[in-house]
Amino acid sequence: MTELCLPDVLIRELEDIYQGLETEYDALAYQLSFSCIGCPDNCCDSYFLHHTYAEWAYLWLGFRQLNPEKQQEILRRASTAVLACEQALRRQERPQVMCPLNEEGLCTLYTHRLLVCRTHGVPAAMTHPDGRRLTFPGCFRCQEIVGALGMEQGKIPVTERTPYLRRLAVLENDLLQGERRRYPKVGLTISQMLIKGPPVVLP
Ligand code: SF4
Numbered sequence: 001m002t003e004l005c006l007p008d009v010l011i012r013e014l015e016d017i018y019q020g021l022e023t024e025y026d027a028l029a030y031q032l033s034f035s036c037i038g039c040p041d042n043c044c045d046s047y048f049l050h051h052t053y054a055e056w057a058y059l060w061l062g063f064r065q066l067n068p069e070k071q072q073e074i075l076r077r078a079s080t081a082v083l084a085c086e087q088a089l090r091r092q093e094r095p096q097v098m099c100p101l102n103e104e105g106l107c108t109l110y111t112h113r114l115l116v117c118r119t120h121g122v123p124a125a126m127t128h129p130d131g132r133r134l135t136f137p138g139c140f141r142c143q144e145i146v147g148a149l150g151m152e153q154g155k156i157p158v159t160e161r162t163p164y165l166r167r168l169a170v171l172e173n174d175l176l177q178g179e180r181r182r183y184p185k186v187g188l189t190i191s192q193m194l195i196k197g198p199p200v201v202l203p
């Protein structure tokens, strides 16, 4: 099976998308005087599914740069995490399982972490292609800050994700060479992305 490789031009585009989102995030965090410093929580145990082959391939680009022993250690943690998530889901609970890439509170693959890892925290909004508008209130700590500032609903500043997500959709389509509909939809945790190996080209 041939691995689905991100060509350099798409790597640069993905990194530019990440950079744009992070710049917006930082600006809003500054405006709200919000930061993760001193937070008693660690969002890396939150249950998120990730939806693009592009991010999956990019994660693997970073993973391959780790030494073989570290890769094996992370894969062992990923297997345990996958099982723990499955058990929680069977109990109809939302899994709360630490990401296998987190070591002592820090991300082992910080430069290759996924979009959700880079954007969770501050309030955000996006418009779906069908026109539906979605808003995200931010993490519990940011919601407390917004609440203390007494901001009215509808007037709370948000980071606007739509243009970046549109660019990511175009990038994904380019990666799949215009055959996006032929590929199964992705909905994987980081642990699953690691256990499955890098994404492959469909025959
Ligand atoms: S995003 Fe929010 S909940 Fe997560 S670590 Fe930062 S402050 Fe804490």
Ligand code: SF4
Pocket: 043, 044, 045, 099, 100, 101, 102, 103, 106, 107, 108, 109, 110, 113, 114, 117, 190
């Ligand atoms: S990839 Fe890194 S930042 Fe994202 S959940 Fe895992 S450890 Fe946390």
